Amino acid sequence: MNVLLSIEDLYLNFTTFWGTAYVLNGINLQIYEDEVFGLVGETGCGKSVTSMSILKLLPSNAHLSGKIIFEGRNLLELSENDMKKIRGKKISMIFQDPMSSLNPLFKIKTQMVDVMKLHHNISKDEALKMARELLEAVKLPDPQRVLESYPHQLSGGMRQRVMIALALSFNPSLLIADEPTTALDVTIQKQILELILELKEKYHFSVLLITHDLGVVAETCDRVGVMYAGNMVEIADVEELFENPLHPYTQGLLSAIPDPRYKKPLKPLRGNVPSLLNPPPGCRFHPRCDYMKPICEKEKPELIEYSKNHYVACHLYGGKRNE
Amino acid sequence: MRLREYVIYRILLAFVVIFFVITIVFFISHVIPSNPAALWAGAHPTPEEIERAKEELHLNDPLIVQFYYYLGGLLHGDLGISIRTHHPVAQDIASAFTATMELIIVAEIFAIVIGIALGVYSAVRKDSWIDNLARLFAISGVSLPAFWFGMVLQLLFFKRLGWLPLSGRVDTIVMLNHPLHVITGFYILDSLITGNWVVFKNALWHIILPALTLAMYPVGLITRQVRSMMIEVLQENYIRTARAYGMPNRMIYLKYALKNAISPALIVVGLSLAYTLVGAFLVEIIFNWPGLGRYATYAILSMDYPAIIGVVIIAASAYVFINLAVDLIQMYIDPRIKV
Numbered sequence: 121m122n123v124l125l126s127i128e129d130l131y132l133n134f135t136t137f138w139g140t141a142y143v144l145n146g147i148n149l150q151i152y153e154d155e156v157f158g159l160v161g162e163t164g165c166g167k168s169v170t171s172m173s174i175l176k177l178l179p180s181n182a183h184l185s186g187k188i189i190f191e192g193r194n195l196l197e198l199s200e201n202d203m204k205k206i207r208g209k210k211i212s213m214i215f216q217d218p219m220s221s222l223n224p225l226f227k228i229k230t231q232m233v234d235v236m237k238l239h240h241n242i243s244k245d246e247a248l249k250m251a252r253e254l255l256e257a258v259k260l261p262d263p264q265r266v267l268e269s270y271p272h273q274l275s276g277g278m279r280q281r282v283m284i285a286l287a288l289s290f291n292p293s294l295l296i297a298d299e300p301t302t303a304l305d306v307t308i309q310k311q312i313l314e315l316i317l318e319l320k321e322k323y324h325f326s327v328l329l330i331t332h333d334l335g336v337v338a339e340t341c342d343r344v345g346v347m348y349a350g351n352m353v354e355i356a357d358v359e360e361l362f363e364n365p366l367h368p369y370t371q372g373l374l375s376a377i378p379d380p381r382y383k384k385p386l387k388p389l390r391g392n393v394p395s396l397l398n399p400p401p402g403c404r405f406h407p408r409c410d411y412m413k414p415i416c417e418k419e420k421p422e423l424i425e426y427s428k429n430h431y432v433a434c435h436l437y438g439g440k441r442n443e
Numbered sequence: 444m445r446l447r448e449y450v451i452y453r454i455l456l457a458f459v460v461i462f463f464v465i466t467i468v469f470f471i472s473h474v475i476p477s478n479p480a481a482l483w484a485g486a487h488p489t490p491e492e493i494e495r496a497k498e499e500l501h502l503n504d505p506l507i508v509q510f511y512y513y514l515g516g517l518l519h520g521d522l523g524i525s526i527r528t529h530h531p532v533a534q535d536i537a538s539a540f541t542a543t544m545e546l547i548i549v550a551e552i553f554a555i556v557i558g559i560a561l562g563v564y565s566a567v568r569k570d571s572w573i574d575n576l577a578r579l580f581a582i583s584g585v586s587l588p589a590f591w592f593g594m595v596l597q598l599l600f601f602k603r604l605g606w607l608p609l610s611g612r613v614d615t616i617v618m619l620n621h622p623l624h625v626i627t628g629f630y631i632l633d634s635l636i637t638g639n640w641v642v643f644k645n646a647l648w649h650i651i652l653p654a655l656t657l658a659m660y661p662v663g664l665i666t667r668q669v670r671s672m673m674i675e676v677l678q679e680n681y682i683r684t685a686r687a688y689g690m691p692n693r694m695i696y697l698k699y700a701l702k703n704a705i706s707p708a709l710i711v712v713g714l715s716l717a718y719t720l721v722g723a724f725l726v727e728i729i730f731n732w733p734g735l736g737r738y739a740t741y742a743i744l745s746m747d748y749p750a751i752i753g754v755v756i757i758a759a760s761a762y763v764f765i766n767l768a769v770d771l772i773q774m775y776i777d778p779r780i781k782v
Contacts, residue, residue, distance in 0.1 A: 223699050225703055238691075
């Protein structure tokens with residue numbers, strides 16, 4: 121499989137009023153062609169900013185360093201104008217809250233046509249026709265009515281379908297889905313995820329799915345990356361991760377999933393997510409870790425391939441494969 | 444249709460408000476101690492003349508009966524006879540009103556154009572020196588009094604530079620040489636319709652300074668409002684969506700963000716229209732503009748109460764209907780407030 125997007129040693133700082141926030145602390149990950157890669161972690165662990173970094177949509181107080189290689193080019197070195205040709209066209213994005221991601225004062229028609237005319241050199245009528253076809257592709261009944269609607273006249277699920285249609289307008293090679301179903305109710309959630317997978321088969325793009333819902337990951341992803349406080353702590357195939365979690369944080373996450381079959385009490389992780397303004401030294405997880413060793417306070421563990429295609433960043437697993 | 448019912452309801456409500464305004468103003472102006480009959484009778488009246496004037500003006504009747512007569516006249520568009528000029532008040536006001544409206548409309552156009560441009564620019568370039576300059580400009584616009592600003596403009600553009608006329612609505616000599624066929628009462632519009640370019644240019648030159656003076660206050664309000672709304676809107680998710688799809692900044696700012704920012708700013712425009720109506724009283728005196736403000740000032744100074752009531756009714760109606768119009772425009776812009 122070919123690598124589509126490769127993030128290497130990505131650091132991200134925000135200069136804020138209270139000091140510098142070290143939001144991403146050397147992220148490494150690869151997304152292959154035609155796969156669904158899930159990025160999981162708690163709120164504030166840096167999953168969303170990772171995706172925003174790929175499109176360089178961060179506010180002006182953000183400082184990025186490292187490499188994001190896409191189609192042989194480092195996106196971090198591209199000019200704003202070159203980025204505009206990548207945004208929406210090669211890498212599309214759908215967002216968490218379909219309520220607020222569409223402009224409330226413009227008809228769906230206007231918003232879709234405006235986006236389409238940006239990259240395709242087409243007339244308004246052609247753009248409208250395309251928009252209608254895309255809305256059909258995302259299985260919206262009565263596309264004509266949807267086109268004539270304002271966002272508030274559509275349900276959350278319909279709006280997310282519109283967003284997906286918009287994302288498909290240029291046949292992107294990567295679709296970033298930032299918590300696409302968090303704001304939707306469970307039945308709609310399932311429909312939207314299935315739709316994304318179906319469209320992925322049809323149009324052959326990769327998906328970077330960002331979520332905090334391990335159930336969603338289990339159902340949809342091929343591989344998963346687990347993030348904690350700005351670090352990538354574990355990457356593995358989805359079955360492998362669920363069966364054989366290595367990192368204490370991943371283990372903690374999995375044991376915090378309620379299982380209705382057994383009435384055993386949930387085991388929550390102790391402690392709180394650290395402040396990124398003043399993160400703990402060494403491994404950022406060590407204050408909450410049950411297996412803490414002296415080295416954890418001093419040295420940041422590297423992400424190593426512990427077993428085949430299973431990467432982990434933890435001093436418990438040393439620096440070598442299998443002992 | 445619910446929209447039509449709502450509009451009709453709002454219009455009826457407007458008339459109720461205006462009725463109360465009339466009532467209050469009528470009674471207040473009649474309890475002010477003055478002797479309108481003596482004024483009416485002219486210079487050095489004899490007691491008999493004053494007595495006759497009292498009869499003519501129904502001043503011997505109880506106040507409530509006088510109010511009844513007044514309302515009856517009002518229904519026929521009769522605002523009474525001015526005690527000072529002996530013209531029907533309605534006639535006097537009609538010509539003064541269009542002059543004021545012309546001034547206010549031009550001022551408000553200035554205010555909206557300058558205010559939105561400055562507001563958008565300072566939001567996009569937040570904390571730059573242009574933003575700071577615009578802030579200073581907006582604050583001075585709101586806090587410096589109109590008479591001061593008007594006089595500074597007169598000193599600069601008339602006395603120093605000699606670019607623009609000092610005061611008035613058009614030069615009399617121009618009006619004499621190129622008589623204007625009055626259709627709407629708005630000189631700029633009338634001269635444009637009839638193709639009277641000499642008067643058009645002259646009227647335009649005359650209106651710039653008073654309109655700018657009058658616009659200072661709303662410019663400040665609109666700039667600040669548009670700026671803060673724009674900053675808020677630019678952080679919205681749908682703006683991030685637009686960016687994520689590679690939309691050029693120009694299109695984001697001027698199409699997708701501005702429409703969202705403008706809708707709350709419209710309330711300020713409506714409010715500022717009312718303020719300009721008040722401001723016009725001062726500005727008209729400074730620039731000798733033959734409008735409602737100047738007319739009202741003379742009416743007040745000579746205790747010409749039919750004229751005072753007339754002006755207040757017209758001003759209050761204008762205020763009420765401007766607010767109604769703003770609400771309806773807002774409904775049109777923002778599809779979410781559909782009744």
